[in-house]
Amino acid sequence: MTRPADNAEAAGAAEQRREQMLRAALDVIMERGYADTRIADVAEHAGTSPALVIYYFKTRDQLLTEAIGYAEDAWYATGVQRLAAIPAAAGQLTELIAMTCLPDTDPLPRGEWLLWLDLWALSPRNPGVAAVRRKFDERWREAIRTIVLAGQEAGEFSPVDADEFAITLSALLDGMAVQIALDDPDVQPPRAYDLAMRYAAGQLGFDWKPASARDRRSQGRR
C-alpha cells in the first residue's frame, strides 16, 4: 500500500526510477497522446519492463495522471524562477506571455502545448486530471494577478481590474496555445506573442513595441 520508495537517505535511487518513468511517460504521451500511451511503451522508453512500471504506479491511469501533474509542476516552477529574476512588472508580464507563446525547449517543440490539449480533454471525466488542471490554472491566473497588482502599485500599469484582466489574459493565452499546439499556419508563435502583448500593453497602458523579427528570439532569455 505504501509507495515503493520511502528510502529516506539521499533521495533514494527508487525516487530516481520514479522520475525516470514519469519522464518516459511524458515523452510517450507527447508523441502518441494520452489515450494511445501503453504501459509497454513507457517501460521500453525507460528501459525496463511493464511489470516494473505497475510496481511503481499501481495503475496505468495513476502513472499518466501523475506524469501530467509532474510536467505541470515543473513548468510552473521554471516559470516562477524566471519571473523572479525580472525586476519590473512589465518585464515579468512580457516573460510570462513569452513563456506561453514562444517555445524554447528543444525536444518536441510543441510537446508542452499538446499536453495541455490532452489535459483539457481528459479533465471532464477524470477527477485526478481535473485537479491538476485546476491547480495549474489557478496558479497561473494568480501569477498574472500578482504581477498586475505589483505593477499598479509601482505606477507602471493602469488601474484596470486585476481579476478580470487575469481571467481575460489567461483565456487569450489558452486560445493562442491551442493554435500554436495545432500548428495553425495563420497563428505562429511570434504572431501569437505580438497579439497577446499588444492586448496586455493596451489594457495596462505600458509601452511596448513589437520586436523586429530578428530580435525576437533573443529577448533576454537563454
Add this chain to the structure above:
Amino acid sequence: MTRPADNAEAAGAAEQRREQMLRAALDVIMERGYADTRIADVAEHAGTSPALVIYYFKTRDQLLTEAIGYAEDAWYATGVQRLAAIPAAAGQLTELIAMTCLPDTDPLPRGEWLLWLDLWALSPRNPGVAAVRRKFDERWREAIRTIVLAGQEAGEFSPVDADEFAITLSALLDGMAVQIALDDPDVQPPRAYDLAMRYAAGQLGFDWKPASARDRRSQGRR
C-alpha cells in the same frame, strides 16, 4: 464502395439511418468522450447492432470523425442563420460571442464545448479530425473578419486591423470556451460573455453596456 443509400427519392431511408447513427455517436462522445466511445454504445443508442454501424461507416474512426464533422457543420450552419437575421454589425458580433459563451441547447449543456476539447486533443494525430478543425476555425475567423469589415464600412467600428482582431478574438473565445467546458467556477458563461464583449467593444469602439444579471438570458435570442 458506393454509399449504401443512393435512392434518389425522398432523401433515402438509409440516409436517415446514417444521421441517426451520427447523432447517436455524438451523444455518446459528449457523454463518455471520444476515446471511450465504443461502437457497441453507439449501436445501442441508435437501437441497432454494432455490425450495422460498421456496415455504414467502414470503421470506428470514420464514424467518430464524421460525427464530429457533422456536429461542427450543424453548429456553423445555425450560426450563419442567426447572424443573417441581424442587421447591424455590432449586433452580429454580439450574437457571435453569445453563441460561443452562452449555452442554450437543452441536452447536455456543455456538450458542444466538450466536443471541441476532444477535437483539439485529437487533431495532432488524426488527419481527418485535423481537417474538420481547420475548416471550422477558418470559417469562424472569416465570419468575424467579415463582420468587422462590414462594421467599419458602415462606420460602426474603429479601423483596427480586421485580420488581427479576428485572430485575437477567436483565440479569446477559444480560451473562454475551455473554461466554460471545464466548468471553471471563476469563469461562468455570463462572465465569459461580459469579458469577451468588453474586449470587442473596447477594440472596435462601439457602445456596449453589460446587461444586468436578470436581462442576460433574454437578450433577443430564443
Add this chain to the structure above:
DNA sequence: AAAGTTTGACTGAACATTCAGTCTAGATTG
C-alpha cells in the same frame, strides 16, 4: 401476373487483437 432473380439492409456469431495487470522465479543489496 406468377415465378424467378437481383439488390441492399440488416444480423448473430465468431475471430483476432490488443493490453492492463498478475505470477513466478531470479537478481541485487544491505
Add this chain to the structure above:
DNA sequence: CAATCTAGACTGAATGTTCAGTCAAACTTT
C-alpha cells in the same frame, strides 16, 4: 539470508471487425 527489486511469460477481459447468411422489396422474365 532476508528484503527489496526486476523481468519475461502469461492471462483474462474488452472490443473492433469480419463473415456467412436472412429477409424484404424491387425488378425481370416468361
